Each structure stands twice: as C-alpha cells, then as structure tokens.
Amino acid sequence: MNITEKILARGAGKSSVSPDDVIFAKVDKVMMHDVSGPGVIKVFDKLQKQGISVDKLWDPTKVWVAEDHFVPSADKVSAENIVKLSNFTKHYGIEKHFKYGMGQYGICHTISHEEAMVMPGDVYVGGDSHTNTTGALGAFACGLGHTDIAYVLLNGQIWFKVPETYYFKINGKLPEHVMAKDLILKIIGEIGTDGAAYQAMQFGGSGIDEMSVESRLTMCNMTTEAGAKNGIVEPDQKVVNYLTLRGATNMNLIKGDDNAEYSKFFEFESSEVEPTVAKPFSPDNTCIVREAPSVELDKSYIGSCTGAKYEDLEAAARILKGRKVKIRTEILPAAISIYQRAMENGLLKIFLDAGATVGPPTCGACCGAHMGVLAKDEICISTTNRNFPGRMGHIESQTYLASPLVAAASAVTGKITDPRDL
C-alpha cells in the first residue's frame, strides 16, 4: 500500500484497502472555521429539530477551531458568526479555539502546521477545501462540507472512497528565483483543474527531499486546484524537526511500502521550471512569466495559506529590500506567529519602507470577502490559490496567481515581472 492507503486502512481498522473501496474511517483531527462553523451549527439545529441528539461531541479534544475568513469582523453578520462560534466551542468544551486578537490566530491551514495541530499519519478533515495543505506533514488531509463535518463531530468517523494515487516525482533542486508555487502551477497547467479529480496527489523524489516543509505545504495546498481529494508527501526528518520545534512529540511516521502501487506516474525536472503565473480565469491557465501578457497591474497581494508563510514573506522581502512599490501592495502574514517572526527579523520594516501595507492574518481578500477586494476591471497579481471570475472581488476583476517572488517583483515594476529580470 502507498501512504494514503496505509493511513486510511489504519483509520478504517482494516489490514489493507485498495482504490475504490468505500470505508468509514475514524478521524484523528477535525477543523472548522468562521464560515464552516456556523454552517455546522445550522446543521446541528436541523438535527435537533429532527430529534437527533447533538448533546455532546464524540471527542472535543480532537476538534480545533480557527477564525480566519471574515476577521477582523467585516460587518455585523460576520461579527455575529464569531459570537456563535465562541458560544459553540464553550458549550461543547472545545479548548483549541484560535481567536483573533487573543494571541496566536491565523488562517486555519497555517495554524494546522504552525501549532502542530495535525500529526504525520493522522486522518485529518477540515471544513475548507484547502485542508489538503496539511498532507505535507504526512497526514491524510481532506476538505469536507458542513454536513460531513457535523457528522464527524458527532460520530468521529466519515465515509471515503479510497482514492487512486498519482505519483509526481520531482528530480533535483529548484533553481534560484523559482519557488514551489511555480512548480505546482506548472503541474496544474499540465494536468488541468480536474486532472486529479477525486484522487490523491503524492509528491516525492529528490526535488521534494530538498524542499523545505513550507514549500511542500505550498505544493499540497494547490492540489485542491487540480481537484484532488488529498495531497501528500511521505514524512521525513525535516517534518519531525519542524513539528518538534512546535511542541509535537510521539510522531508515527507512516510511509508507503516498497511495492506500493500508483495509478499514474508523472516526472518533472526542477531545472526546467521557470517563474510561472496562472492567468485569469483558471489556475490551469498557466504560462511562464517571461511570456505573460504585458498588462498594467493595479495591485500585488501577498497573503493566504498558499503564499504568506514565513518563507514566502522572506522571499518577498529579498525583492522589496531597498526598493519601492509602484502599485498598491498588501502583505498579510498568514498567522500571528509568522507576523511576529517577520517583525523580529526586520521583514515588516522592509515591507513598510517599500511602501506596502501590512495587514493582519485573514482570508478576506483571497476569497473576495473583505479587506482588499478588487474593483471592476482591476488587475491583481496574487500569491493566493484561485482566480476564477469574481474570486477576489468584482466579477470583471482579474487575478494572476504567482509566487511571492514574482508578486513582489511585479509590485516593484507594476507589470508581471520575472524576479530574474529586476
């Protein structure tokens, strides 16, 4: 069995599973946030009316909650959602609730690794599509809707069809100025937004071994954009060190068997990857930056679970140091712990000196909700993950997806810019 199959077999209490098997897997961790949480609460209300007991959760210690989409509260409705969420976690005894304005908080997927909420080998589900991100720690990490999350909260398990696994072998270290974001955009450009629909995307090879944990998180984060059920990397010493630094102990490193099977096999040479963007209006509409259209940008956005981890901010700072931005530039660290490190290490000063605005962690502008949404005809280059019509604001706004290096270089010139050409 490969790693995804082994984790699901353990969750299902079976000695082995194969692709297409339907299983009920025990869940090790479950996450919801200020959008999926109120949705779950609504499901609980409906269940109660139907006479189904919602008196207690299966295990409140395995549940954690983030506030990220509409925080700091965008308006009265979102403020009320935060109150509902707080009442819910208090009522059910959920202690791991990362509240904004009270120390560590941030985008749920970023909290999942920054706070070591998820361990290698876990069956982890979250009420958000980019839950796939956390597969980079060697967990089975999969996004679900409100009804499914409510079911997990009450029953501690959920059904899955065991996916086929597509194996992506990455050879060699990425060149200078090329980031994991460029590689995953290239991959999605080749396989398409349904290229791995319902299946697992596993990354391996020397290119992945060489990569930092944060770069692997970027890879797995974007597997959602290829339709994958989960993205995953076999855990190694880097993952152990990363999680140990964040307080984790007793890790169970599950890896695939030597004779593990994969239904498709892809191979990429890191040396051939160049700075890449996804043009409007799809993450698979990719081209290399040097062949991107010569458009006048209105904004550069460096934020989100995809593109505002510490490593991403460091990359942007390398470009922005001693330079000035030419267009509106917003930089939002994805969690308070990252914000703090960025402050201690002088990154925030570099950003502010360059003329950028630095904001608090939020999903706000990435999903067109608040705090930086785009006007009609505005064009944005962004380190986020999606660029469907209206994703970041007006239906006639446009988003180009890019790495933090490309977004920062483009902030300096006002055009889509290869960092090597600055």
Add this chain to the structure above:
Amino acid sequence: MKGNIIKYARDNIDTDVIIPGTYLKIHDYAELATHAMEGLDPDFHSKVKEGDFILSGKNFGCGSSREHAPIALSHSGIKAVLALSFARIFYRNAVDGAFLLPIEIEQDAYDGISEGDEISIDVSINEIKNITKNQTYKMKPFSEIIGKIIAAGGLFKYKPDQD
C-alpha cells in the same frame, strides 16, 4: 422527477460563481438562494422555477468546499444538476446533505438537451427522457454508497452496514 433545463454550456462552473465569497457569512438558506449563480448569471434568481434542473459541462462545482453552493441551488428550486462530471466536494455535499441530485451524463445528453427542454429523470433505471425532443439518454449510475445515501435521504439518515 420532471422539470425544465437551465443550461450553462461550459466546463468548470466553480463555487465562486455559484455563490460568491462575500455571501459565505450568510447561513439563512432562503437569503443564500437569492444570490445563487450571481457570479455567472445575474438573471438566474428571477428565471429559476421550483423543480428546474441545471445542465452543464465538466467539473461542475470545482473550487471551494462551501456547502452554500448546493444549498443556494437547492433553495432556488433546483432538484438536480446534470453535468459531464462533478468536482468532489460539491458532489458529496449535494448527496450527504440531501440538497439535490448530482447526475453524471454522457456527451449525447449534454449535446442533445437545450435550454428550456422539459426532461424527466428516472434514477431507478438510469434514464433521462427529453420530453420536448422525444429523445432518451443514459445517466451514469450512482456508485453503491452514493445510491444508498440518496435513498436514505442524506448521510445522517444512512445507517452503514454493520458487517
């Protein structure tokens, strides 16, 4: 099950156009319905009728995990979405929450059925009839688990076999 078709002849209808992100804070189902398909078709809310079906291409519902998407369509009156394929979270949300039927169709149904056509769907024999054009097409059968959850009326009413 009988109804009229609203056709979007394109692939990758994503959740950002089914229900734009700004409405994710809303959890009132009737209010969500007033914004359904707003990102693609601002007239949707005024033209949709109870019992209508949507017909579309590949990868319907790709993007976010927002259950708001099947909720907004279902509370607009949509009973089924017929598509060449579905994105996974939209598909399981539609089924597990018992909001609407995701019907996978073949190219002949996609090409043959037009906007406004009256069709009937019989999932017991995997058949779609185009009453307007007097044509018949096959739908892809539901997998066993999906069929059972649909028959039960959603995941919470489904009792997994104890074997």
